[in-house]
Amino acid sequence: DIQLTQSPASLSASPDEIVTITCQASQDIGSSLLWYQQKPGKSPQLLIYSATILADGVPSRFSGSRSGTQYSLKISRLQVEDIGTYYCLQVSSSPLTFGSGTKLEIK
Amino acid sequence: VQLVESGGGLVQPGKSLKLSCSASGFTFSSYGMHWIRQAPGKGLDWVAYISSSSGTVYADAVKGRFTISRDNAKNTLYLQLNSLKSEDTAIYYCARGVMDAWGQGASVTVSS
Numbered sequence: 001d002i003q004l005t006q007s008p009a010s011l012s013a014s015p016d017e018i019v020t021i022t023c024q025a026s027q028d029i030g031s032s033l034l035w036y037q038q039k040p041g042k043s044p045q046l047l048i049y050s051a052t053i054l055a056d057g058v059p060s061r062f063s064g065s066r067s068g069t070q071y072s073l074k075i076s077r078l079q080v081e082d083i084g085t086y087y088c089l090q091v092s093s094s095p096l097t098f099g100s101g102t103k104l105e106i107k
Numbered sequence: 108v109q110l111v112e113s114g115g116g117l118v119q120p121g122k123s124l125k126l127s128c129s130a131s132g133f134t135f136s137s138y139g140m141h142w143i144r145q146a147p148g149k150g151l152d153w154v155a156y157i158s159s160s161s162g163t164v165y166a167d168a169v170k171g172r173f174t175i176s177r178d179n180a181k182n183t184l185y186l187q188l189n190s191l192k193s194e195d196t197a198i199y200y201c202a203r204g205v206m207d208a209w210g211q212g213a214s215v216t217v218s219s
């Protein structure tokens with residue numbers, strides 16, 4: 001199975017700061033990685049697919065990048081409404097696997 | 108695109124439950140579909156997938172106990188949960204094949 005090591009597990013940042021979350025894949029998954037935001041009591045919402053493509057309706061302050069088997073989600077200017085837990089997901093091969101999540105709080 | 112799960116509830120260990128996911132706003136028969144679950148306070152775990160042609164794949168943790176199926180005439184996805192264990196307690200989400208749209212979830216609690 002492909003493992004996704006997501007870091008950090010939690011972080012606290014101030015509005016307008018730049019925030020970066022990373023996922024390290026245990027093997028080559030190409031661009032088959034998605035990023036989600038989940039707010040308490042809600043289902044996950046797609047932010048990024050194919051590692052770098054912004055999903056419809058997602059603010060442009062969110063971006064995804066890839067360097068080899070390391071994937072990053074960047075929030076360029078953190079807003080209060082960005083609080084929640086962020087997950088990466090690999091869809092390269094079965095079983096699909098998620099990162100362990102990053103809980104983002106606002107200072 | 109709208110996905111609405113139903114059928115969750117409280118069930119005793121060893122018993123069965125069937126979840127449904129009603130789909131609308133897209134051509135259901137053209138898409139594979141997934142079930143994903145989230146135990147209380149935990150992360151997301153993929154459970155099962157069914158292709159548009161009804162081929163199926165399961166996570167090891169549920170293989171042999173859970174069955175994913177679909178009825179294209181009713182635009183509905185199903186998950187039959189048998190031999191339930193306490194560790195199956197979770198919110199169960201259905202999602203469209205490309206994982207771009209998810210339902211709101213159905214709560215399953217396995218407890219005596």
